[in-house]
Amino acid sequence: MNHQEQFDALLKSNTPFLALAPMQDVTDSAFWNLMHRYGGADIYWTEYFRVHAVSRPEKWILKSIAENATCRPVIAQMIGNDIPSLIRTAKELQQLPVAAIDLNLGCPAPIVYRKCAGGGLLREPLRIDSILGALREAVSIKFTVKTRVGFSDVREFDTLLPIFAKHSLDALTVHARTVAQMYRLPVHYDLIRQASETMSCPVIANGHVYSAAQAQELLAQTKARGLMIGRGVIRSPWLFNQIRQQLQGEPITYPTGREVLAYIRALWESQASFDAAEKIQCERMKKFINYLGEGVPAPFLHQIRRSQTEAEFYRICGEFLDHDRTMLLEPLAEAAAPTASTLADNL
Ligand SMILES: Cc1cc2nc3c(=O)[nH]c(=O)nc-3n(C[C@H](O)[C@H](O)[C@H](O)COP(=O)(O)O)c2cc1C
Numbered sequence: 001m002n003h004q005e006q007f008d009a010l011l012k013s014n015t016p017f018l019a020l021a022p023m024q025d026v027t028d029s030a031f032w033n034l035m036h037r038y039g040g041a042d043i044y045w046t047e048y049f050r051v052h053a054v055s056r057p058e059k060w061i062l063k064s065i066a067e068n069a070t071c072r073p074v075i076a077q078m079i080g081n082d083i084p085s086l087i088r089t090a091k092e093l094q095q096l097p098v099a100a101i102d103l104n105l106g107c108p109a110p111i112v113y114r115k116c117a118g119g120g121l122l123r124e125p126l127r128i129d130s131i132l133g134a135l136r137e138a139v140s141i142k143f144t145v146k147t148r149v150g151f152s153d154v155r156e157f158d159t160l161l162p163i164f165a166k167h168s169l170d171a172l173t174v175h176a177r178t179v180a181q182m183y184r185l186p187v188h189y190d191l192i193r194q195a196s197e198t199m200s201c202p203v204i205a206n207g208h209v210y211s212a213a214q215a216q217e218l219l220a221q222t223k224a225r226g227l228m229i230g231r232g233v234i235r236s237p238w239l240f241n242q243i244r245q246q247l248q249g250e251p252i253t254y255p256t257g258r259e260v261l262a263y264i265r266a267l268w269e270s271q272a273s274f275d276a277a278e279k280i281q282c283e284r285m286k287k288f289i290n291y292l293g294e295g296v297p298a299p300f301l302h303q304i305r306r307s308q309t310e311a312e313f314y315r316i317c318g319e320f321l322d323h324d325r326t327m328l329l330e331p332l333a334e335a336a337a338p339t340a341s342t343l344a345d346n347l
Helices: 003-012 029-037 059-066 083-093 118-123 125-138 154-166 189-198 212-222 231-235 239-247 257-271 278-295 300-304 310-321
Strands: 017-020 043-045 074-079 100-105 142-148 171-175 203-206 226-229
Touching: 003 043, 003 142, 017 239, 029 059, 029 257, 059 074, 074 083, 083 100, 083 125, 100 118, 100 125, 118 125, 118 142, 125 142, 125 154, 142 154, 154 189, 171 189, 171 226, 189 203, 189 212, 203 212, 212 226, 212 239, 226 231, 226 239, 231 239, 231 278, 257 278, 257 310, 278 300, 278 310, 300 310
Parallel strands: 017 043, 017 226, 043 074, 074 100, 100 142, 142 171, 171 203, 203 226
Antiparallel strands: none
16 A cells, blocks of 8 residues: 555544654654654654745655655645745655645744744634645645644634635644643643534544553544644653553553663664764754653653763663663653753744
8 A cells, every 4th residue: 555545544444543743853764763663653744844935845854755664654744834835845745655745734933933834824814724725726645734723822723623624634633732832731632622523534633642541531532533642752652552552452561661771772873873973962862851751750851961971871861761660651740841842942
């Protein structure tokens, strides 16, 4: 089956499907392939292609599409507001081995929303209407949207939903926070249910999925056909399989401290770049560990954030993780990790 047929099968299946969320600077093919070693998602999203009058699809994202070794479908995401440029890019991207073209209507980074792209477009529903109409006509493969529930107020969703419903989308992912909320709680799961009940296409629930039991509850509560997970699987790549175990009524398998340590090593190797200085590699790893560290008792995160060398980084990891006890890797308040993600704030 090609990517589009695989996605079609997921959308038609009675079993909920699991997606890895698009994450700038994280979800490249190295990360997808690493997730796949732990069971992985049923479908992957690229980080967004920035689209404007003179844009060309970013080479490193094209490389990820070409190097996807997960045997699972990939969806190409775009961000932008210029209709001719979005059409031009979508037509180019749909020639690649991708399952669908997705439009980002959620990015909360000020540099993006001030240009009225990503989450910024949610302030202009009529403009969204025109963009979706034009893209739906131009895209000959599946066309999907990933949205937040409003710019500054959840009540905006009542205006947005009929627009999404109008354009024969193939799937709608709802990250149930407003743009103004950034990554703060609460996630408005009731609005995902509203979308599931309104839309004729499948709805994918997104936002703060962190455990198998909670994932099962969310599927029931939101009536979503799939779950999209971002930071929760950076923290624990075991989460995808744990959710599958939960849905099948099987006992959940948790990793030991040493298995978590092995994941950190695999993450380092997947991110290693030969020309980067050790300190830069360390800084890059800390971005991932910011999430993983939310599930490790304090003062792990505090110490790891101060590490400067590979040896120091691994000494601290060893001190907290070189053991055979199982780990839930769910967010612990005591780990004192930032609620708004450091990475996302930097976008
Ligand atoms: C570092 C980072 C980068 C992100 N980049 C993108 C992106 O390129 N496109 C997008 O639609 N969402 C992006 N997001 C949002 C995620 O896809 C997701 O909607 C959000 O993190 C909520 O899901 P989670 O709680 O499971 O992480 C990003 C989030 C993070 C943390």
